[in-house]
Amino acid sequence: MHNEDLGREDGQQPEKETKPSLASMIGANSNIAQNADGGIDLLSTVGGVRGILETVLPGFVFIMVFALSSNLTWALVASIGLGVVFMIIRLAKRSTLIQSATGLIGILICAFAARHTGNAKDYYIPGFYTSGAYLLAMLVSVIVRWPLIGLLFGFIRNEGVEWRNKADRLRRYQIATWIVIAVFALRLAVQLPMYYMDHVVALGVARALMGVPLYAAGLWFAWLISKPAQTATGDATGAATS
16 A cells, blocks of 8 residues: 555645745845845855955956957966866865856856957957846846846745735836846946947956946845835834934
């Protein structure tokens, strides 16, 4: 006799498998961190100081070496080598390899694009596709009234997707998603003209400045603008009392 038959004879119902919601899956795979007071922890969200260095430095080293030497091979070797160094450091310290491994894969993809065409500016082509894909996905989410920032922040704030039933919460998350859309749109609006005008050094500097720093600022503003009104009122009340 099967186990499930025994369970039914004892009057017990077999347990139903619960599938994770879209919001929980997005939230579980996010890197958004919070402070003790419930605010967004920008430094932890972008991987800390080490995470920022791993994200920004390889591209910055690439453009600096290329600017000084005009040698694409040296620039690519320097960029890839730095990514490998970051991996070795994490291995030595036995810390998580996800961020550095992801960064190294990104460097290799960019290096392949540049080596394939022999043009240094093509190092930045994969970034254009990435920004465009995020922009399009978020734009579609706003149009269908399932803003992605709402799914992400809603999970973090334990709102689930209940915020969709409240006009004010939906509006706030729509605006928050538009803020992040603006980050990706600004990247493309500034960097694509530099690419087509062959301003490689300026493009490299813009990519560094408009990468992690601009993204973190966008998340911070999106978090503030989508803050629940009740929480904001509570904070204000607490401040007035103190």
